[in-house]
Amino acid sequence: MPHIPLDENLPGITGLLNFRQDTALPIRQLTQILLRGESTLSEGERELIATVTSFGNQCKFCTAAxxxxxDALLGxxxxxxxxxxxxxNxxxxxxxxxxxxxxRRVQADARTVSPELVAKAREAGATDMELHDTVLIAALFCLYNKYVDGLASVTPTEPAFYDRLANILKNNGYLPSPNRYASLNETK
Structure with a gap:
């Protein structure tokens, strides 16, 4: 049960963003830039960064989402x-x-992102922008994970919910739009 009154039809971070829309807009804009904006990393690769960060933080909603x-972006x-x-592997x-x-290092303890780790990433072909965005995506998702879990937001258990949410994120990104989540709780 959430610690504050949230729209039960908007689980996870969606309900929290709806609760305080003035803070939601900059959160959504930054997420859109990092996960859907121009990048040499694919949208799927950037979602993988969000996934491993959320998984490391044991945030069930964000990991599933x-x-x-x-999955939707990678097919x-x-x-x-x-x-x-x-x-x-x-x-x-x-x-x-x-x-x-x-x-993963940012998620666990950002101070362990060592010069050696950065050198390995560069040797593997990572650019400064890719390193920057990886760290920022991981740091941002640490915030989101704590936001969702700290207010005990509703976390659906049925995979179909997350498939519907993934299609919304894949097709519409992270910016607000009218009736954005109208289909989120449909049963299929």
């Missing part, structure tokens, strides 16, 4: 599961493996 979003279900549970590039390790 961004795993589903990564398969194996990669997101592997980056969470078997990152060494995940079907991503060596560069992406290094960036995901940077994200």
């Amino acid at each position: 961004h795993t589903a979003a990564a 398969e279900h194996e990669t997101a599961e592997m980056v969470k549970h078997d990152p060494e 995940a079907p991503v590039s060596h560069k992406m493996k290094q960036l995901l390790e940077v994200a």
Whole structure:
């Protein structure tokens, strides 16, 4: 049960953003820039960064939401599961493996992002912008994970909910729009 009154039809961060819309807009704008804006990392790769960060923080809502979003963008279900549970053998590039390790370090203790780790990522082909955005996405999702769990936001358990949310995120991104979540709680 949430610690504050939230719209029960808007689980996870969606209800929190709806609760305080003046803070929601800059949150949504930054998320849109980082996860859907111009980048040499694909949208799916950036969702993987959000996924491993949320998984490391044990945030069930954000892990499920961004795993589903990564799956929708990548067009398969194996990669997101592997980056969470078997990152060494995940079907991503060596560069992406290094960036995901940077994200894990940011999530666990950002002070452990060492010059050696950054050098490994650069040797694997990571650019300064990719390093910057990886750290910022991981840091931002640490905030989101704590926001969702700190206010005990509703966390659906049915996978179909997250599939519907993933399609909204894939097709519409993170910016607000009228009736954005109208189909979120439909049963299919």
